[in-house]
Amino acid sequence: MNSLRRSLPRLTSNLQNICKFSQQRWISNRDDVRKYQNELFDLEKKRQHDAVGRIEKIEVRYLGLPEDTTLIMNKNLSTPYNCAQHLSDIHCNRSAIALIDGVVPWDMHRPFEDSCTLQLLNFTVAEPYLANRAFWRSCSFMLGAALSNVFKDTVDVQLHSFPSPNVKSGSFVYDISLNHQDCTPNKEELRTISAEMVKMAAKDLKFERLEVVHDLAFEIFKNCPFKREQLPSISRDGSVIIYRVGDHIDISRGPMMGSTALLGRCTIGAAFKIADINSTDSFYRVQGVALPKEIVMNHYAFSILENRIKEMNPARLPTEPADKYERRYGKLA
Incomplete structure (x- = not known):
């Protein structure tokens, strides 16, 4: 955090260049948005690396x-x-x-x-609490990436957020909005989302952490209305922590697990319509359950876990006031 504050003057100049760069870009579809976000991420990552200076x-x-x-x-x-x-x-x-x-x-x-x-x-240490929380949090992050990838461009999917990890809840979740009033995924579509997460695991993608100033975070998520709205409450001392896995970028205070390869068995087994946003868009909660790669469980035992995700996770909904659950989305996510 201190190093980020010390580099603010240099970053201000960098942001001015980014803004000029952004004005030249026309964001026309989901792939363009993703490419633009990654270009900004790479620019800032390089800037921070170059700012290290003399090696201590x-x-x-x-x-x-x-x-x-x-x-x-x-x-x-x-x-x-x-x-x-x-x-x-x-x-x-x-x-x-x-x-x-x-x-x-x-x-x-x-x-x-x-x-x-x-x-x-x-995940096999005597006290796995911290590792388990990181795993659950990373699974939600990967679920957001999978949801961004599986829907066609004809479906306007917007990622909202995911609540703080709670293993006792029985599922990891991601809340999204879709431009359909009745678009609850069926079993086959849920399997497609599960398969997308398995593909990500097979690619052994690392979770990259980057702390950025609020203005840069706003620019990165300028095409993501819900993320943009959340930034003021999530920003701490003028900075925001974001992560990247593959080409997917999202907000979280972390920490995340080291790589997607640590994900083992995974099932996305339920999606619930939460509420209508307007005449066309609705909120949905997508839920899943997973095990770390090194944890082996027989089919019957895992099916018990899968049954638990058929009930909606009780974590704070995007339609509820932030302070009802102690601003859970603004805390550790």
Whole structure:
């Protein structure tokens, strides 16, 4: 956060260039919107990388198997995943998130900001709470990406948001709007969404985290009305945290799991119409259940989990006041 504030003057100049660039672009369809968002994401990611300047060395004290060790890494460049690469392929493939100084959950691909201790958490650790939350949150994020991909351009789908992860609820969700009053997906269409998530898992896409100033976030989501409306309540100290997986970009405070490859068995099994927005558009809640790749469960046991998603998740609805659930969408999502 401090490094972002220090770079504000340079970023202001960069934003002016972005605005000039945006005025030259005509956003005509969903693919154009996605391409434009990714161009802005890449520009800002490069700017932040170039702003690092002189490379400083830090000590990262790794705590865990096969043994505790100290690694010399690069401040604001090296990530927990880079540390895992020094340890073994198993750590690279299994680690969901990192734990910094024993208390701070950290993305696997987020650069270290100072010397620290490091633990790598997977889904079979003694206390999997943080890893499970990251997994559930990442599944919602991937569901949003899948929903953006499966609908044809003739269907106007707008992503609204996803509530804070709650494993006890029995499902991860994403709330969307569609320009159809009665467009509840059938079983075959839900299988298509499930298949899209499985495809994403097979591609082993990493979750990229980027902290940007509010004005840049507004520009990135200028063609996403619900995201644009949410930015003032989500922005903290003038900045917003966004993530990218593949070419899909969304808002979340994270942390996310390291890669889509950690997703194993997955079923998108229900969609509920929530409310009509106007004469043409309606809100829908799409729900799913999934397991991490390394967790094996027999068909009967998994079918019990699948049955739970047939009931609508009780998390805050997009039609309800934000403060009813302590502004849940503005907190950790």
